[in-house]
Amino acid sequence: MYYKIVILICKFVYKFMKLLGKNGGTLPGNIALRLNKNILKHFNITGNVIAVTGTNGKTSTTNLISNILSNSGSVVSNREGNNINTGITSLLVKNCDLSGNIKCDYLVLECDEHYIPVVFKDLKLDSFVVLNFFRDQLDRTGEVETLIQKIDKFLEGYTGNLILNSDDPNVSRLGFNKSKCKVYYYGVEKFSGATSSMRDRGEGKYCPFCSARLEYDYYQYSHVGKFHCPNCDFGKNNIDSIVSGIDLKKGKFEYNNKTFETRYNTIYNMYNVSAAFMLSSIYDISMDYLYESVKGFELNNGRLESVVINDCPTVLNLVKNPTGANVTINYMNQDDEHKEMMFVLNDKIADGKDVSWIWDINFSILNNVDRIITSGTRAYDMAVRIKNSGYDVKKIEVYQSIDEAVNNLYKNNGKKYVIFNYTATTDTRRAVLNYKGDKNGL
Amino acid sequence: MVYKILYLYPDLLDLYGDSGNIEVLKYRLQKRGIECQVDTYSILEDKPNFSDYNLIFMGGGADREQSILSEDLVKYKEDIISAIDKGVFVLLICGGFQLFGKYYKDADGQVIDGLGIFDYYTVSGGKRNRNIGNIIIESQIDGEPYKVIGFENHGGITYDISNSFGKILYKNPNNTYDFEGFMLDNVIGTYLHGPLLSKNPALADYIIKIGLKCKNKKEIELEPLDDELENKCRDVLITQFL
Numbered sequence: 001m002y003y004k005i006v007i008l009i010c011k012f013v014y015k016f017m018k019l020l021g022k023n024g025g026t027l028p029g030n031i032a033l034r035l036n037k038n039i040l041k042h043f044n045i046t047g048n049v050i051a052v053t054g055t056n057g058k059t060s061t062t063n064l065i066s067n068i069l070s071n072s073g074s075v076v077s078n079r080e081g082n083n084i085n086t087g088i089t090s091l092l093v094k095n096c097d098l099s100g101n102i103k104c105d106y107l108v109l110e111c112d113e114h115y116i117p118v119v120f121k122d123l124k125l126d127s128f129v130v131l132n133f134f135r136d137q138l139d140r141t142g143e144v145e146t147l148i149q150k151i152d153k154f155l156e157g158y159t160g161n162l163i164l165n166s167d168d169p170n171v172s173r174l175g176f177n178k179s180k181c182k183v184y185y186y187g188v189e190k191f192s193g194a195t196s197s198m199r200d201r202g203e204g205k206y207c208p209f210c211s212a213r214l215e216y217d218y219y220q221y222s223h224v225g226k227f228h229c230p231n232c233d234f235g236k237n238n239i240d241s242i243v244s245g246i247d248l249k250k251g252k253f254e255y256n257n258k259t260f261e262t263r264y265n266t267i268y269n270m271y272n273v274s275a276a277f278m279l280s281s282i283y284d285i286s287m288d289y290l291y292e293s294v295k296g297f298e299l300n301n302g303r304l305e306s307v308v309i310n311d312c313p314t315v316l317n318l319v320k321n322p323t324g325a326n327v328t329i330n331y332m333n334q335d336d337e338h339k340e341m342m343f344v345l346n347d348k349i350a351d352g353k354d355v356s357w358i359w360d361i362n363f364s365i366l367n368n369v370d371r372i373i374t375s376g377t378r379a380y381d382m383a384v385r386i387k388n389s390g391y392d393v394k395k396i397e398v399y400q401s402i403d404e405a406v407n408n409l410y411k412n413n414g415k416k417y418v419i420f421n422y423t424a425t426t427d428t429r430r431a432v433l434n435y436k437g438d439k440n441g442l
Numbered sequence: 443m444v445y446k447i448l449y450l451y452p453d454l455l456d457l458y459g460d461s462g463n464i465e466v467l468k469y470r471l472q473k474r475g476i477e478c479q480v481d482t483y484s485i486l487e488d489k490p491n492f493s494d495y496n497l498i499f500m501g502g503g504a505d506r507e508q509s510i511l512s513e514d515l516v517k518y519k520e521d522i523i524s525a526i527d528k529g530v531f532v533l534l535i536c537g538g539f540q541l542f543g544k545y546y547k548d549a550d551g552q553v554i555d556g557l558g559i560f561d562y563y564t565v566s567g568g569k570r571n572r573n574i575g576n577i578i579i580e581s582q583i584d585g586e587p588y589k590v591i592g593f594e595n596h597g598g599i600t601y602d603i604s605n606s607f608g609k610i611l612y613k614n615p616n617n618t619y620d621f622e623g624f625m626l627d628n629v630i631g632t633y634l635h636g637p638l639l640s641k642n643p644a645l646a647d648y649i650i651k652i653g654l655k656c657k658n659k660k661e662i663e664l665e666p667l668d669d670e671l672e673n674k675c676r677d678v679l680i681t682q683f684l
């Protein structure tokens with residue numbers, strides 16, 4: 001169907017849904033793509049198009065980049081993370097005029113790593129930020145290697161800026177021997193939690209170019225760290241952006257000789273910051289804007305969200321894969337206070353039906369965790385996993401119902417860490433945030 | 443008493459939480475006061491003494507990694523056969539299972555040679571045709587019927603299996619076969635992840651028992667453990683799927 005008519009129809013759908021009090025989500029984009037599968041070709045974006053992809057940290061990096069860039073121009077972005085072709089098309093339909101023109105200085109798109117070739121085959125791309133590649137819901141998406149090759153193939157014809165994590169071999173390899181595009185590497189200086197051997201499981205132990213075993217000076221987390229190939233030039237990059245002097249407990253780091261204050265408190269957030277700063281330097285954004293954006297940044301929506309429930313300080317965090325879970329546990333271990341933990345594990349389609357990834361989470365190192373409650377459709381799988389790591393089975397409680405789990409969590413006083421996977425997010429947050437408690441009765 | 447495990451290529455074959463099998467065995471041994479020693483072997487390392495172990499374990503990996511190591515593993519074919527003859531338990535998951543057979547034919551029709559220790563062979567079901575989903579099979583463990591619960595995720599289908607690991611009771615409806623895996627008294631080859639031993643404590647204990655018998659030349663009675671969580675986990679899944 002002629003694209004202008006498609007845009008018109010989808011704008012009506014969007015307005016209609018708004019009248020119904022719904023935000024529309026991916027429906028307008030879904031319809032647009034059904035009516036004209038090449039619809040993305042017809043959007044004309046006046047400003048720079050920036051895409052952010054990777055397994056972990058897409059939403060928070062996209063938000064940070066949007067916050068920074070909004071100081072120097074108008075930004076359109078899919079901040080809520082509707083990050084596949086339908087969600088991105090919805091965003092464009094919503095923001096274009098009737099001829100498909102989008103007038104903004106920056107279009108910042110979070111894009112699912114598997115949809116990069118689909119979306120950007122038809123949409124222009126000026127800067128492409130790649131964060132990391134880990135195992136994520138493998139039963140749904142296939143192997144990491146297949147994914148990397150798919151993106152590598154997409155990059156063969158790419159001529160824009162390519163912003164790569166120098167410390168993740170899975171990402172860094174995308175820049176090797178690329179002559180058409182401009183490659184930038186970002187990194188993070190060794191932090192106090194770095195280790196000499198891999199603490200958690202990771203990918204990419206062999207050089208993709210010569211198959212030699214990669215050597216690491218240190219690991220920051222999972223397989224991310226200072227590596228090089230002993231046999232060829234892989235891993236010997238010039239770093240263009242580096243975050244250094246990291247003190248996660250105090251919330252401080254340095255960049256270009258300036259000290260920054262931040263609420264970001266994990267090492268992988270530091271990589272996201274470095275990625276965002278690398279991008280900002282390409283667009284000549286002033287250091288003051290970087291400083292303010294990082295300082296004022298609040299995480300919410302279950303991403304390291306801090307609340308007080310029933311007088312108990314509670315940290316809520318969404319984890320989707322072992323790497324995210326291990327970073328969260330390491331974060332929790334920095335806290336020496338006595339605490340209780342709750343882990344909600346579902347196995348719905350959006351989570352990946354295979355829950356074996358929980359066996360790649362390292363529970364053998366918990367610091368002052370007095371009790372663990374498990375819940376969700378796979379509550380018992382979680383309990384069995386924690387038990388086999390050596391944690392005292394008498395301190396594990398299982399409640400398949402989330403409300404029962406939360407009621408029991410707040411029976412005791414003290415600090416709580418609540419971790420959940422994707423489809424458990426809404427129910428867990430609702431149950432925790434609405435918990436009324438029994439304090440009044442006492 | 444020590445239970446010695448040889449974990450082959452843990453750096454290459456560690457998909458889908460398969461190393462959790464080692465954690466389960468370690469836990470169940472230590473609860474009974476039996477020391478568990480885990481040695482690893484990978485490419486370019488010193489040759490291990492295969493017959494010296496109670497258990498040889500191998501997991502699954504990505505195709506690229508599997509082809510790197512198949513050339514390495516074939517050097518030890520005679521040593522592995524001799525270890526199996528001596529009664530060492532061999533547990534092979536997914537890629538490991540395939541590599542012990544005659545060959546693997548990939549999606550492009552290319553043949554990767556296996557060790558040929560067993561007669562079965564594997565053919566890829568095509569690039570878009572993976573067998574993925576929860577699975578329950580009925581197996582014979584220690585002479586008793588036992589439901590083995592796991593999760594399968596593999597592109598290849600293995601044919602010409604003389605003794606299957608079990609009859610399939612529940613699977614993804616797309617899967618066309620009725621029997622799963624390969625089993626001898628002291629060998630199990632299977633596509634079940636989960637990890638396999640996490641939801642099947644009787645199977646874990648069987649592997650411990652046979653492995654101990656081989657080195658101690660007599661049956662070792664294993665103290666029962668508190669498996670309340672494992673059994674509840676099994677109940678939930680069996681009720682849900684069967």
Ligand SMILES: [Zn+2]
Pocket residue numbers: 207208209210211212229230231232233234
């Ligand atoms: Zn190399």
